[in-house]
Amino acid sequence: MVVIGGGPNGEVLACYLARAGARVLLLERRHEMGGGLMTEDFAGFRFNLHATYMLMGELMPPVNDLFLAQYGVDFPRPEVQMSLFYEKNRALVFYLDQNKTAASIAKLSPGDDSNKFLKLHDDFKKVFEKILLPWTYNAPPPPDRFESILSRTDEGRKVLEFSKQSALEVLQSYGIRDERVNAGLLYLGCKWGVDPNLKGIGHLFAFYAYRMLNAAVVRGGSHRLNSAIMRSAYEAGLEVEELTEVKKIIIGGNGEAMGVVTSKGEEIRAKVVVSSLNPQKTFLELVGEENIQDKDLVASAKGWKWDQWSLFCMNMGTRNLPKYKAEESEPHCGEALSCVIGHGSVDEVVKHWSDSMSDKLPGASATFTPISLFDPSQAPDGYNVVRVETEAPYKVRGRDWDDLMHEYGEDILSNWSEYLTNYKDLKIVKKYIYPPTYIEAKLPDMVRGSFKQGAHIPSQIGYFRPNEKCSNYATPIKNLYVTGAHVHPGGMITLGPGYAAAKRVASDLNLNVWWKEPYSF
Numbered sequence: 001m002v003v004i005g006g007g008p009n010g011e012v013l014a015c016y017l018a019r020a021g022a023r024v025l026l027l028e029r030r031h032e033m034g035g036g037l038m039t040e041d042f043a044g045f046r047f048n049l050h051a052t053y054m055l056m057g058e059l060m061p062p063v064n065d066l067f068l069a070q071y072g073v074d075f076p077r078p079e080v081q082m083s084l085f086y087e088k089n090r091a092l093v094f095y096l097d098q099n100k101t102a103a104s105i106a107k108l109s110p111g112d113d114s115n116k117f118l119k120l121h122d123d124f125k126k127v128f129e130k131i132l133l134p135w136t137y138n139a140p141p142p143p144d145r146f147e148s149i150l151s152r153t154d155e156g157r158k159v160l161e162f163s164k165q166s167a168l169e170v171l172q173s174y175g176i177r178d179e180r181v182n183a184g185l186l187y188l189g190c191k192w193g194v195d196p197n198l199k200g201i202g203h204l205f206a207f208y209a210y211r212m213l214n215a216a217v218v219r220g221g222s223h224r225l226n227s228a229i230m231r232s233a234y235e236a237g238l239e240v241e242e243l244t245e246v247k248k249i250i251i252g253g254n255g256e257a258m259g260v261v262t263s264k265g266e267e268i269r270a271k272v273v274v275s276s277l278n279p280q281k282t283f284l285e286l287v288g289e290e291n292i293q294d295k296d297l298v299a300s301a302k303g304w305k306w307d308q309w310s311l312f313c314m315n316m317g318t319r320n321l322p323k324y325k326a327e328e329s330e331p332h333c334g335e336a337l338s339c340v341i342g343h344g345s346v347d348e349v350v351k352h353w354s355d356s357m358s359d360k361l362p363g364a365s366a367t368f369t370p371i372s373l374f375d376p377s378q379a380p381d382g383y384n385v386v387r388v389e390t391e392a393p394y395k396v397r398g399r400d401w402d403d404l405m406h407e408y409g410e411d412i413l414s415n416w417s418e419y420l421t422n423y424k425d426l427k428i429v430k431k432y433i434y435p436p437t438y439i440e441a442k443l444p445d446m447v448r449g450s451f452k453q454g455a456h457i458p459s460q461i462g463y464f465r466p467n468e469k470c471s472n473y474a475t476p477i478k479n480l481y482v483t484g485a486h487v488h489p490g491g492m493i494t495l496g497p498g499y500a501a502a503k504r505v506a507s508d509l510n511l512n513v514w515w516k517e518p519y520s521f
Contacts, residue, residue, distance in 0.1 A: 452491025
């Protein structure tokens with residue numbers, strides 16, 4: 001079989017199937033594998049240009065199945081998860097330990113907000129463990145069947161309730177009064193593509209908010225995860241061709257996929273083709289509309305929605321780590337995985353999102369992560385790496401990112417400096433700015449800087465991602481399958497799309513499904 005695209009999900013699928021006994025050829029357009037698992041060396045500094053925060057870490061089944069820990073994968077998980085700097089010298093601190101977070105909230109808000117937070121956290125934890133975690137690593141059931149499954153348990157009924165609401169409505173239902181607590185939770189749960197006001201995706205808010213309170217990094221950089229997957233795949237006999245772009249999927253006279261044609265003019269025949277590229281690329285370009293008999297499939301691909309926003313990122317090599325004014329009252333606030341500046345109220349979070357989705361340059365709010373504090377190997381001895389990111393539009397009305405990015409970067413740093421005691425002493429020796437347009441330039445499959453290969457909206461999640469015809473990874477085109485961030489469970493580094501799609505392909509081909517599924521409803 002041929003797998004198109006060497007991102008993390010294409011790699012995982014290829015590795016599982018190679019270990020199941022299939023002969024698999026993985027084709028990648030770029031000079032290296034990994035897609036968004038991209039860590040590049042800048043004069044000794046390791047900058048993660050895309051994926052940085054690992055929401056699932058060792059919970060991902062491939063970590064055990066593919067021996068990734070044995071091959072060097074480790075997930076440092078900071079005790080301090082987020083600090084929300086709501087004033088220049090004040091911070092609200094969220095910890096791995098929810099009781100410590102509750103104590104931090106109690107200092108800020110003496111009422112019962114801390115107990116309400118604990119209730120929210122307990123609910124989110126239960127629905128994650130009982131429903132959303134299994135949902136991530138299994139094919140999505142049709143809506144009526146899924147509703148029947150969910151209605152059997154308290155956790156399932158809670159997911160049903162959330163799934164009809166917006167993120168804001170889910171949050172407001174817990175009655176937390178303090179704006180700063182609400183702002184921190186809303187930002188955590190929305191920063192990966194959940195529109196705060198969009199109904200129908202409240203369960204995604206619960207998923208992200210809970211996992212962003214349990215997030216980690218990859219020791220050595222995100223690309224280390226890719227390297228371990230590929231080592232496991234090579235040992236299983238996977239064949240790989242890099243610098244090989246697929247230009248066409250060969251469709252036979254009976255409408256079945258029969259192989260691919262590469263940019264080198266090479267024709268590769270295969271019994272099965274799996275594409276990890278986005279729906280428009282796969283169906284409209286590689287297959288071709290003229291070769292698709294199912295017009296609903298064509299219409300779905302043409303109507304695919306990209307994110308209305310993207311990310312503006314900046315990686316810095318510094319001599320010293322940042323020190324915050326708020327450390328006088330909250331000594332550990334500077335040790336957070338996410339040091340969030342400028343989102344001190346719900347209105348500020350919502351406005352930032354609104355601006356980012358309307359081609360308007362948002363304010364200088366941003367998240368600062370002292371990567372080398374958790375993993376010194378990502379910086380030269382005596383130096384540090386600090387990652388900066390903020391949500392931003394793919395295109396700014398009336399401006400060009402090539403002209404704007406340095407100005408906007410300086411605005412963010414200038415704003416940040418007001419929260420620090422040692423900004424002048426940081427001694428920034430290396431800086432790499434990475435605006436939304438660079439994302440698509442580097443990885444064209446991420447159209448409009450849409451790093452999840454498509455928006456997370458009600459019509460593009462679960463059973464409808466990418467559409468009803470392909471919801472279980474097989475397509476109406478015989479012998480053609482799909483995986484990647486555009487299929488369930490969607491974007492972010494969960495490895496769920498590759499894992500679940502591998503089971504479908506293996507089952508259809510009567511291969512040995514050798515792995516034991518750890519999660520079920």
